[in-house]
Amino acid sequence: MSEEFLKKEGEKYGDFSLVTSHYIDELQTHLREIIHLPTGAQVMHLENEDPENVFCLSFKTLPSSSDGAPHILEHTVLCGSRKFPVKDPFFAMNRRSLNTYMNALTGSDFTCYPAASQVEKDFYNLLEVYLDAVFHPELKHLSFLQEGHRLEFAQPQNPKSPLEYKGIVYNEMKGALSSADSRIWHSLISALVPDLTYAHNSGGDPKEIPNLTYAQLVEFHETFYHPSRCLFFFYGNFPLKKHLDFIAENALKNVTKASPLDGIGHQKRFSSPITLQKTYPTNETENLETKHIHTFGWLTTPLLDQEEVLALTILDSILMDTDASLLKKPLLDSKLCIHADCYIDTEMTEVPLTIICRGCKEEDGKPLKEILFDTLRTIAEEGIPFPLVEASIHQLEFSRIEILGDHSPFGLTLFMRSALAKQHGCNPEAALSLHTLFNKLLEKAKDPFFFTPLIEKYILQNPHFVQISFAPDPELIVKEAKEEEKNLVKVKESLNEKQIAKILEETDKLEKFHESTEEQQLDCLPKVGLADVPAETRDFSLDIYKREELEILHHDTFTNHIAYADLIFPLPSLEEKELFDVQLFTTLWTELGVGEKSYLDTLEFVHAHTGGIGGHASLHVQASDSTLITPTLELHGKVLERKIDYLFPLFEELVTRPRFDEEERIEDLIKKLAVSMQNRLPRSAMRYASQLSLASFSLPTHINELWHGLSFYKYIQSLANDIDIKKVVENLSALSNKLLCNGSADLVLSCDAPLFKTIDKKGFFDLQKLPTKQNPDWAGDFSLPSPKHQAYDIASPVAFTAQGHRTVGYTHKDAPALQVATLLLENKVLHHRIREQGGAYGSGANYNSLWGTFYFYAYRDPHIARTLRTFQSSVDAIAAGDFDANDLEEAKLGIIQHFDTPVSPGGRALISYTWLRDGKTRQMRQDFRDQLLSLTMQDVQEAVATHLQAPFDDGVIVTFAGKELFEKELPLIEDKSLEIQSIS
Numbered sequence: 012m013s014e015e016f017l018k019k020e021g022e023k024y025g026d027f028s029l030v031t032s033h034y035i036d037e038l039q040t041h042l043r044e045i046i047h048l049p050t051g052a053q054v055m056h057l058e059n060e061d062p063e064n065v066f067c068l069s070f071k072t073l074p075s076s077s078d079g080a081p082h083i084l085e086h087t088v089l090c091g092s093r094k095f096p097v098k099d100p101f102f103a104m105n106r107r108s109l110n111t112y113m114n115a116l117t118g119s120d121f122t123c124y125p126a127a128s129q130v131e132k133d134f135y136n137l138l139e140v141y142l143d144a145v146f147h148p149e150l151k152h153l154s155f156l157q158e159g160h161r162l163e164f165a166q167p168q169n170p171k172s173p174l175e176y177k178g179i180v181y182n183e184m185k186g187a188l189s190s191a192d193s194r195i196w197h198s199l200i201s202a203l204v205p206d207l208t209y210a211h212n213s214g215g216d217p218k219e220i221p222n223l224t225y226a227q228l229v230e231f232h233e234t235f236y237h238p239s240r241c242l243f244f245f246y247g248n249f250p251l252k253k254h255l256d257f258i259a260e261n262a263l264k265n266v267t268k269a270s271p272l273d274g275i276g277h278q279k280r281f282s283s284p285i286t287l288q289k290t291y292p293t294n295e296t297e298n299l300e301t302k303h304i305h306t307f308g309w310l311t312t313p314l315l316d317q318e319e320v321l322a323l324t325i326l327d328s329i330l331m332d333t334d335a336s337l338l339k340k341p342l343l344d345s346k347l348c349i350h351a352d353c354y355i356d357t358e359m360t361e362v363p364l365t366i367i368c369r370g371c372k373e374e375d376g377k378p379l380k381e382i383l384f385d386t387l388r389t390i391a392e393e394g395i396p397f398p399l400v401e402a403s404i405h406q407l408e409f410s411r412i413e414i415l416g417d418h419s420p421f422g423l424t425l426f427m428r429s430a431l432a433k434q435h436g437c438n439p440e441a442a443l444s445l446h447t448l449f450n451k452l453l454e455k456a457k458d459p460f461f462f463t464p465l466i467e468k469y470i471l472q473n474p475h476f477v478q479i480s481f482a483p484d485p486e487l488i489v490k491e492a493k494e495e496e497k498n499l500v501k502v503k504e505s506l507n508e509k510q511i512a513k514i515l516e517e518t519d520k521l522e523k524f525h526e527s528t529e530e531q532q533l534d535c536l537p538k539v540g541l542a543d544v545p546a547e548t549r550d551f552s553l554d555i556y557k558r559e560e561l562e563i564l565h566h567d568t569f570t571n572h573i574a575y576a577d578l579i580f581p582l583p584s585l586e587e588k589e590l591f592d593v594q595l596f597t598t599l600w601t602e603l604g605v606g607e608k609s610y611l612d613t614l615e616f617v618h619a620h621t622g623g624i625g626g627h628a629s630l631h632v633q634a635s636d637s638t639l640i641t642p643t644l645e646l647h648g649k650v651l652e653r654k655i656d657y658l659f660p661l662f663e664e665l666v667t668r669p670r671f672d673e674e675e676r677i678e679d680l681i682k683k684l685a686v687s688m689q690n691r692l693p694r695s696a697m698r699y700a701s702q703l704s705l706a707s708f709s710l711p712t713h714i715n716e717l718w719h720g721l722s723f724y725k726y727i728q729s730l731a732n733d734i735d736i737k738k739v740v741e742n743l744s745a746l747s748n749k750l751l752c753n754g755s756a757d758l759v760l761s762c763d764a765p766l767f768k769t770i771d772k773k774g775f776f777d778l779q780k781l782p783t784k785q786n787p788d789w790a791g792d793f794s795l796p797s798p799k800h801q802a803y804d805i806a807s808p809v810a811f812t813a814q815g816h817r818t819v820g821y822t823h824k825d826a827p828a829l830q831v832a833t834l835l836l837e838n839k840v841l842h843h844r845i846r847e848q849g850g851a852y853g854s855g856a857n858y859n860s861l862w863g864t865f866y867f868y869a870y871r872d873p874h875i876a877r878t879l880r881t882f883q884s885s886v887d888a889i890a891a892g893d894f895d896a897n898d899l900e901e902a903k904l905g906i907i908q909h910f911d912t913p914v915s916p917g918g919r920a921l922i923s924y925t926w927l928r929d930g931k932t933r934q935m936r937q938d939f940r941d942q943l944l945s946l947t948m949q950d951v952q953e954a955v956a957t958h959l960q961a962p963f964d965d966g967v968i969v970t971f972a973g974k975e976l977f978e979k980e981l982p983l984i985e986d987k988s989l990e991i992q993s994i995s
Contacts, residue, residue: 064247065422067125078223079215083159090154093147098528106901107538136537183852186871239269246422284476290484292806304481308365328403335614394459402619551923561779566920575761575917582642583786597626604670620657622649637820637863659776685731696811696971704815707798761920802989810972820863827943828954834902840885876983890956
């Protein structure tokens with residue numbers, strides 16, 4: 012890393028001055044805070060050796076209502092700018108780039124625009140487009156109508172047809188608020204801080220979104236998106252000097268300094284607690300009396316008091332992290348709730364602490380509150396044992412030093428941790444470094460009564476307390492739809508001829524806008540080309556060793572003093588009825604006791620000494636034949652180097668002496684799982700739809716749906732509603748004897764060479780001496796379900812729709828063409844017609860070359876019939892060659908982008924092992940890459956025509972939506988019989 016540029020505080024470079032400079036040892040990162048003197052703009056730079064470079068442009072955006080102004084603006088600034096006046100530069104750049112991440116995010120009090128790339132040219136292409144978008148957006152009125160909200164007639168040119176609200180954000184938030192979790196959180200925060208900006212839903216409430224005017228949107232941008240008020244964040248190994256030169260030229264040149272924004276202020280504290288009753292949407296219709304949710308919330312310390320915030324974070328962990336924790340255990344033991352969780356939000360200026368209890372009866376709120384307060388009084392009086400404090404600090408330390416990045420860049424994780432704190436006036440160094448604050452707190456916490464004043468001040472004696480009870484309402488979404496319909500009738504009745512003409516005119520203008528921009532030239536946008544694509548496929552080397560019957564596979568990589576380990580056994584032959592229980596087994600396995608330890612002892616041990624453990628089963632579909640699998644049972648764990656002696660003996664006990672005799676614990680876990688899956692149903696609907704659409708095609712797709720789809724959801728619900736615990740324990744114990752230590756084990760390790768040497772010196776903790784069983788090999792001769800179209804009624808005003816197709820596998824000559832076709836279908840047809848014109852939040856196509864499956868999808872979509880027709884027309888368009896060479900190049904870039912997305916150090920050994928077990932050799936992967944890069948337009952046309960267009964009618968349709976939408980849409984679907992089914 013360069014240490015020579017801007018290393019002394021006060022040192023200047025052009026108009027920039029270095030404010031602070033610190034080396035964060037535990038992250039091997041150099042932090043610099045810089046100010047641009049003429050404008051006051053803030054720059055934050057985290058320099059290290061990570062090649063996945065990140066930038067993020069962050070603004071304070073403080074809503075004064077729930078009309079969704081921050082969220083709609085976030086969408087609209089990305090719809091064309093002064094330098095790049097094209098309709099959709101954000102999505103266009105996503106396919107003209109080798110980015111590893113692109114997004115825009117609306118928080119409760121901020122909006123940020125992050126992107127990442129490993130290619131320097133690409134990085135600055137993206138930065139140029141983002142800078143122009145946020146500071147010089149076109150903010151077209153038509154873009155506001157498309158992205159935000161508009162009135163439109165159900166039959167667009169017929170003013171006698173019903174009036175409807177349309178808009179991408181409008182439909183997105185309808186889908187978001189069909190989630191019970193979203194409603195509960197917004198209700199709690201609104202009640203806790205009614206006078207602050209957080210009381211408003213920054214994403215927008217569909218009831219208030221139509222209140223936002225175009226003029227207000229423009230004003231919101233002028234207020235919050237000034238360069239003086241932007242935090243420019245950079246991370247990675249690209250040189251800081253070039254970053255500063257770039258933003259000086261492209262963002263800060265000739266800018267007049269704006270005055271700082273007013274602060275958020277402080278919430279006036281309550282003199283007495285508040286109690287409220289509300290409802291939440293649910294798909295359940297049975298046993299509703301046990302599905303109430305009771306919540307408790309307190310407003311605690313200002314975020315600026317970082318020591319107090321850290322102490323509260325540790326206290327939260329001590330009280331509620333595991334089912335064995337000091338407060339969570341009494342709540343669960345009371346049997347007044349099935350599920351209890353605690354949340355502390357450290358991104359707000361004043362920190363809320365909330366506890367949410369699920370699976371309750373209506374009358375349980377009062378006794379739960381009594382248990383909560385009585386338990387906390389006892390803890391305050393008796394003190395907290397120091398080992399519990401050490402365990403929670405260990406967990407926090409682990410989370411701070413672990414290098415993640417499988418779903419988003421590690422640099423973005425550090426932005427969220429430090430830059431947002433900086434925007435609130437906190438010291439980002441304290442948010443990044445561990446040891447100073449931790450050591451101070453550890454010393455204080457040796458006094459068992461250190462946390463007593465915090466418990467008393469912020470909970471027991473805090474009048475700023477809210478208790479909200481939520482009753483389940485299966486009809487809530489329908490009621491809201493009828494209320495909206497009623498309001499729209501009133502709006503329509505109030506319209507005069509001029510207003511009707513304006514609606515018709517705007518509808519017509521928007522349609523013509525879509526048509527005129529569908530084939531818009533994008534030459535003004537920068538891009539990378541195929542010449543910038545690395546020729547070689549990515550690979551992670553594995554060193555393979557043998558110790559008796561144990562095979563050890565190690566990938567040598569820097570993991571910041573953490574070892575990642577997977578102990579893997581082949582699955583034996585199973586009966587079909589055992590398949591559900593394999594998934595249940597892996598879910599429960601690491602939540603139970605081992606050996607002489609109870610589940611309480613084990614949970615405390617795991618919390619104190621590891622970064623977490625878990626079990627799962629993998630199918631390992633073979634690259635040579637997508638109908639063949641070599642499934643495995645996998646035990647995963649991670650541990651700090653200094654605690655390496657704890658993880659592997661725990662592995663040994665988990666595979667030789669699991670406690671499947673803990674009947675009460677198993678019953679509680681199943682009920683807890685059922686409640687959790689119910690709450691996640693709206694968020695899982697798209698996944699369930701896609702899995703069901705593919706389930707009849709092959710053994711892998713069938714088993715995948717049984718393990719992770721709606722079938723498993725239904726199995727758990729039925730089990731929880733009528734549980735025969737003796738039978739469940741008997742089945743799981745028998746399965747345990749079958750699965751554990753079956754055949755020869757593999758141990759897969761990600762860590763650096765010195766840490767591997769330490770593990771080797773300890774003889775791999777005698778894992779090579781595990782007992783082995785030789786059960787019959789996996790056969791997998793199960794029958795497949797019949798293909799059928801399906802429609803499932805859920806509490807959602809928008810739809811989640813998939814159409815699945817059986818295609819060809821990885822080694823077929825057309826596989827690379829089908830992979831590229833997914834992005835051509837999306838870029839040329841699906842995005843324009845389903846999102847932009849149809850108002851859905853998202854859509855696309857997915858091809859799994861290993862499994863030989865292809866599906867189309869659309870989510871948070873106000874249409875079903877129209878969407879299904881668009882799936883068909885997209886195939887017809889690509890088969891007919893309705894794309895050009897530039898489109899093909901962009902699609903290739905998009906697929907390579909996906910192939911080359913960075914993998915976190917901890918996951919590299921397992922990915923390499925998976926390639927090995929799947930028979931997906933480096934040469935096969937290189938051949939696939941080479942074939943993909945050399946594809947012609949004709950190759951793609953022929954592949955789509957052969958594998959999608961000709962058999963299109965064989966596709967399987969699955970959709971999830973509410974009754975109101977089904978009643979409107981299903982009659983419009985021709986030649987397809989979709990009978991509405993209940994999930995319950």
